[in-house]
Amino acid sequence: MDTTETLQGILEFIDEHITDNISPEVLAAQAGYSTWHFCRLFQWGTGYSVMAYVRNRRLAFAAYELSSGKRILDISMDYGFGTHSGFSKAFRRYFGCSPGTYRLHAHSNRPFPPSLPGAYKYLIGGIIMEPKFVTLPAIKLAGFAIKTTSVAGENSKAIPAFWNDYMSNGMMEKLHAEKFIKKHDEYGVCFQEDMTTGEFEYVIGVERKDDAEISGEYHVCEVPPATYAVFSSPPSDGANFAAAIQGTWNYIFNEWFPKSGYEYAPNCNDFELYDDRSMPDEGKICDIYIPVVRMQK
Structure with missing residues (x-):
């Protein structure tokens, strides 16, 4: 399995366990790498640190649930934000508005895992580089x-x-x-x-x-x-x-x-x-x- 397939599997795993206790250690074990190696690989493959990506995905799922009628406090607890104020601050930073404003004026479809590119272009002229x-x-x-x-x-x-x-x-x-x-x-x-x-x-x-x-x-x-x-x-x-x-x-x-x-x-x-x-x-x-x-x- 190549890097892209491994990371795609991790993105799907994150969405499937979005309300669980996800950590870099858990995801590294799922991928079969050490934590240090996995975190570096994840950043280069997705452009995000592991927990920044997880936090953004939790916010995307929380936004989807805002149209369900659940209390904002309950949604914040479901997605691991602990407090209403902590959730609201993170939500505003990500979406540019409060959860309440979002609920009034917008809605989102259920998130699906991003699809990583199937191939990379390296601009190395076809050379196999050995260090x-x-x-x-x-x-x-x-x-x-x-x-x-x-x-x-x-x-x-x-x-x-x-x-x-x-x-x-x-x-x-x-x-x-x-x-x-x-x-x-x-x-x-x-x-x-x-x-x-x-x-x-x-x-x-x-x-x-x-x-x-x-x-x-x-x-x-x-x-x-x-x-x-x-x-x-x-x-x-x-x-x-x-x-x-x-x-x-x-x-x-x-x-x-x-x-x-x-x-x-x-x-x-x-x-x-x-x-x-x-x-x-x-x-x-x-x-x-x-x-x-x-x-x-």
């Missing part, structure tokens, strides 16, 4: 950071905008002029997300010297030691560079992981590495580092 494996010590970085969220795909807009600001408003030149730099290769690092909210920290940084003094205007962080599967994006020009990188990410999570015998390593971080190969106008390449461990049999 190299490296084990690295902790990587100490200094640079700039934002907080974003996977909810509603906000990160897919926020991170490119962050890179654009970094390259266009003097941040890049200022950072690379600092004396604390150990290497000028640039890292784009996703730190661990909150599994409930989908919020995570994204850092653009460079390696710093161990004993360097760094002013408070820079974000200082550390990527923990790990073994990585390293994928190189296919060579591309500047106009297609971002699409080639995204295609490589899609290949990793939808093609490589299911057949690899590896899973995403817990308490570790993935990152993109931009070195001299990322600089030319033609033939641009980015390396993607995925922390991995062997799957337990």
Whole structure:
């Protein structure tokens, strides 16, 4: 069973058990993956963190039930919101109005599980990419950071905008002029997300010297030691560079992981590495580092 089929089955399982006590651990066990690997896979396959997706589905089912005549408090309890106010706040954030207003002016049909695409296009030119494996010590970085969220795909807009600001408003030149730099290769690092909210920290940084003094205007962080599967994006020009990188990410999570015998390593971080190969106008390449461990049999 490929990744798409597995995730489609999980979406159907969620709808069938929408009023049950659903958790990332329960869904990971249903899929046959570790929790860490499943959460990462789910986000890349659906665009949502696990519990953000479950919460949105519960709200969709609750909206459907508003036309049944049941009390709003009872509906909120049925779908695990605990309090009327908590449900109303979540409902307003999702639908843009209160449950009462929705009941007065709208209704919805019974939700059905979304259908994931049956095929993915990776923009990798038909190449079967095999990673190299490296084990690295902790990587100490200094640079700039934002907080974003996977909810509603906000990160897919926020991170490119962050890179654009970094390259266009003097941040890049200022950072690379600092004396604390150990290497000028640039890292784009996703730190661990909150599994409930989908919020995570994204850092653009460079390696710093161990004993360097760094002013408070820079974000200082550390990527923990790990073994990585390293994928190189296919060579591309500047106009297609971002699409080639995204295609490589899609290949990793939808093609490589299911057949690899590896899973995403817990308490570790993935990152993109931009070195001299990322600089030319033609033939641009980015390396993607995925922390991995062997799957337990």
